[in-house]
Structure formats: structure tokens, C-alpha cells
Amino acid sequence: MLTSIVVVPDSVKTFIPTSARTRRNWKNSARLRDPFQFCHLFLFLIIGYFLLFSVQTVEAKVLPRFRSSPKKSTGISSGVAVSPRLRSDRKAINVNFNNLNKAKSVTYTLIYQTNGRDEGIRGSIDSSAGNSTTRELLFGTCSSGVCRYHANISSMRLEIETALLNGKRTLKRFKIRV
Missing domain, CATH: 2.60.40.2150 (Interleukin-17 receptor A/B, fibronectin-III-like domain 2)
Structure with a gap:
């Protein structure tokens, strides 16, 4: 998790509200505005999608087997x-x-x-x-x-x-x- 440190000059400090509730909302809104956090999340989702759905299955190649050619039936039954x-x-x-x-x-x-x-x-x-x-x-x-x-x-x-x-x-x- 990234933490940002904001340096505020003394002249601006008077405009930042000091109540605890307001301070908490101001910190949360600063976290959501971090553009790199959104990019990292988006990049993670894209890479995950490609890794999950672009995996190719490998099939074994079936080699041909030797077969004798079928003979034409002449109906030889024990010599006749x-x-x-x-x-x-x-x-x-x-x-x-x-x-x-x-x-x-x-x-x-x-x-x-x-x-x-x-x-x-x-x-x-x-x-x-x-x-x-x-x-x-x-x-x-x-x-x-x-x-x-x-x-x-x-x-x-x-x-x-x-x-x-x-x-x-x-x-x-x-x-x-x-």
C-alpha cells in the first residue's frame, strides 16, 4: 500500500479542517485519487485475464499405425x-x-x-x-x-x-x- 506524504506550507494549514471526522474523509479521498493505484489495479486485471484465458492446450500428435490393406472378398471358405x-x-x-x-x-x-x-x-x-x-x-x-x-x-x-x-x-x- 502506498502512503503519500503531503507537505503543506504554514499559510495553507489554516484552511484544512481540524475535526477528526473531516480529517479522516480528507485522507480517504486522497488515497482514491492516486492515479498509479488505479493503473496498477487495471494492469493486474489485464495480465490476469490473458494468463487465465490465453493458455494453449497441448495435444499429443497421433502417429499413424500400420494397417494391412483390406483384401477383396472372394468368399473362400476352407478352400472353396x-x-x-x-x-x-x-x-x-x-x-x-x-x-x-x-x-x-x-x-x-x-x-x-x-x-x-x-x-x-x-x-x-x-x-x-x-x-x-x-x-x-x-x-x-x-x-x-x-x-x-x-x-x-x-x-x-x-x-x-x-x-x-x-x-x-x-x-x-x-x-x-x-
Whole structure:
């Protein structure tokens, strides 16, 4: 706290009131008029504000991790490879089966909805068919060479069930967007 000493000449002393109450008010008013006290307070508040709100947070940099590139799914289930492909006119799906010599039998099921009704195709492949084969699964029905294709197809999925030579059974599911 700063104390100021005022030197008053003898001729002016007579004009300063001498009562205790008045003297106390005169001293308090002199303290409030000190311009440096106000500047120090203002400077303290400004510095405090900047110190409080300008502190930057430091975040640790996350280093990249090594990841293996995702492989394209061919549906290999214990040796039997399955590769479904949508036909260019989008009215059928071609399913390629490879390494059939590692399985006793393969069963496929295609299920989809058309106009709110469930439709589907089911079939099987024997191991005597060779090492690889292809099936074309139409989205519709054919009779006497005339095919009627379904419209508004949704929720299509293909399931491949494989019976292996060692007795195990595997199931591979595909979701197909038409």
C-alpha cells in the first residue's frame, strides 16, 4: 500500500479542517485519487485475464499405425472360393465356384424381396462337376424360353453352404445391392 506524504506550507494549514471526522474523509479521498493505484489495479486485471484465458492446450500428435490393406472378398471358405457378380443388365447374378475338389457338396440359396413378397432360388453343386463351375441365377421365372423378370427387388442375399471332405460345414453370406 502506498502512503503519500503531503507537505503543506504554514499559510495553507489554516484552511484544512481540524475535526477528526473531516480529517479522516480528507485522507480517504486522497488515497482514491492516486492515479498509479488505479493503473496498477487495471494492469493486474489485464495480465490476469490473458494468463487465465490465453493458455494453449497441448495435444499429443497421433502417429499413424500400420494397417494391412483390406483384401477383396472372394468368399473362400476352407478352400472353396465363391465369387458372385451382378450381370450387366442387372437381371441376374453370375456365381463362380472354384476349388470344388476340396468339398463334398456345395449348396447355394439366393433370397430377395419383390413387391413385398419373398422370392428365391436354391440349388446345389456336386464335387463330380469338376474343379470349377459357374451358375447364372435369374431374378424371375422362365418357362418355354420366355422369361419374366421381377421388378422392385430389395433385401437380396446369397448364402453358400459347403460340406468339406473332413466333415465340417461352412456358411458364407453375401449382401447384394441391385
